[in-house]
Amino acid sequence: MAAPPASLKAIKPYLDRGSEIKARDPIVAYHCRLYALQEAMRLRSTVPKEDMVYVLGLMDDLEKEKAGLGDLDDAAAVVENFGQELFLKADDADRAGKSDMRTGKAFLAACHVLEACKQFGELPLDLEEKIKYAKVRFVKIAKATKEGRPVTPPPGTEPPVAADASSDPVGDPDPPPPDYPPPPPPGDAPPSYLSLPEAPPSGRGSYDALPPPPPVPSLPETPSARGSSALPGTPGSSVPPVPPYNFAAPPPLQSGFKPTASQTREAIGLCQSAISALQFRDHETAVSTLSAAIGLLCSGAPPPA
Numbered sequence: 001m002a003a004p005p006a007s008l009k010a011i012k013p014y015l016d017r018g019s020e021i022k023a024r025d026p027i028v029a030y031h032c033r034l035y036a037l038q039e040a041m042r043l044r045s046t047v048p049k050e051d052m053v054y055v056l057g058l059m060d061d062l063e064k065e066k067a068g069l070g071d072l073d074d075a076a077a078v079v080e081n082f083g084q085e086l087f088l089k090a091d092d093a094d095r096a097g098k099s100d101m102r103t104g105k106a107f108l109a110a111c112h113v114l115e116a117c118k119q120f121g122e123l124p125l126d127l128e129e130k131i132k133y134a135k136v137r138f139v140k141i142a143k144a145t146k147e148g149r150p151v152t153p154p155p156g157t158e159p160p161v162a163a164d165a166s167s168d169p170v171g172d173p174d175p176p177p178p179d180y181p182p183p184p185p186p187g188d189a190p191p192s193y194l195s196l197p198e199a200p201p202s203g204r205g206s207y208d209a210l211p212p213p214p215p216v217p218s219l220p221e222t223p224s225a226r227g228s229s230a231l232p233g234t235p236g237s238s239v240p241p242v243p244p245y246n247f248a249a250p251p252p253l254q255s256g257f258k259p260t261a262s263q264t265r266e267a268i269g270l271c272q273s274a275i276s277a278l279q280f281r282d283h284e285t286a287v288s289t290l291s292a293a294i295g296l297l298c299s300g301a302p303p304p305a
Contacts, residue, residue, distance in 0.1 A: 001015070001057070001058065001061060002054075003015075004040075004054055005048075005051040005054055007043075007046065007047045007048055007051045008040055008043070008047060008051060008054065008055070010039060010043065011036035011037075011039045011040050011043075012036075013108075013112050014032045014033065014035050014036035014039070014112055014115075014116060015032070015033055015036045015058075017029075017032045017109055017112045017113060017116075018030070018032035018033035018036070020109070021082075021109075021113075025078070025082055026065075026068075026069060027069055027072065027075055027078050027079070028078060028079050028082045028113065030062070030065050030066065030069055031075060031079045031116050031119065032079075032112065032113060032116045033058070033061075033062060033065070034062055034116075034119060035115070035116035035118065035119050036058070037055065037058050037059060037062060038119055040055045040058070041055070074265065075120075076117065076120040076121075077264075077265050077268050077269075078265070079113065079116060079117055079120075080114070080117050080127070081261045081264055081265060082113055082261075083110050083113035083114040083116075083117065084110075084114075084130075084264075085261060086106055086109055086110040086113060087106075087107070087110035087114070087130055087134060089106060090103050090104075090106035090107045090110060090134070090137070091107075093106075094107075094137060094141075094151070094153060094154060095153055095154060096153075097151075097153045099141050099144075099151035099153070100141075100145065100151070101141065101142065101145050103141060103151075104137070104138045104141035104142050104145070105138075107134040107135075107137045107138045107141070108134065108135075108138045110130070110134050111130075111131050111134040111135055111138070114127050114130060114131050114134075115131055137154065140152070257298065257299060257300065259296060259297050259300060260300075263296045263297070263300055264296075264297070266293075266296055267293040267296045267297050268293075270289050270290070270292050270293035270296070271289075271290065271293050273285075273289045274286040274287075274289040274290045274293070
């Protein structure tokens with residue numbers, strides 16, 4: 001499809017990512033382009049009538065594209081996982097001191113893919129922070145490349161939060177400034193940022209793994225008779241004891257372990273099942289399911305029953 005008119009330049013990054021990613025993951029590519037369409041519809045009050053022909057053409061293209069994609073029930077997880085993996089590869093290379101424009105373009109592409117997740121609902125805070133951080137790192141890497149100097153790696157011990165973003169305002173997720181090296185136009189060959197290597201385990205970024213939660217103490221046993229707590233009019237009534245529940249400690253995080261995309265998707269499904277169980281007050285199932293999700297994320301296998 002041709003490039004969008006000037007009035008719709010804000011959607012061009014998402015269309016470009018869709019074209020670049022299509023051969024690697026058609027579902028992610030479709031949703032990048034779908035997000036571009038949604039943004040175009042949001043901007044339609046400022047778009048000249050003649051330019052809306054482009055939007056209608058994009059809508060027709062997406063309808064045809066969707067017909068060949070099959071089941072899209074897990075699309076939200078697929079798109080987020082793709083953006084997360086792209087971000088982590090860029091962050092790995094950046095923290096290892098191996099940044100170049102390929103790394104910068106990977107950060108920018110991760111930013112656009114994660115922003116496309118807005119079509120599924122409000123983004124959680126951690127994704128918002130990653131989007132801000134990815135923009136900042138792209139600008140810093142592009143600036144260093146333009147000036148012909150090495151890229152300064154980010155601090156390895158501090159989480160990349162909005163403090164960095166405030167020192168390098170980057171505005172809306174439009175294409176990079178024209179004097180910075182822009183991402184290459186989409187073509188038949190996959191973009192170089194999709195071939196970033198996996199970093200060694202020791203180079204994991206601060207976003208990769210959270211420390212295990214502190215142990216939760218067992219609930220104290222409750223006396224079998226409440227005495228004065230008995231309801232009026234029911235002399236001698238008592239409340240049955242509340243059995244203590246010992247929460248199983250999460251499995252230890254294996255050094256250098258990184259869950260695969262399929263393991264991450266399975267963990268997401270387990271967490272959603274736990275939420276459903278809690279809605280029916282089935283706490284035991286919720287705890288068991290969450291433990292299985294933690295096991296997948298820590299070692300690749302759920303803990304033994």
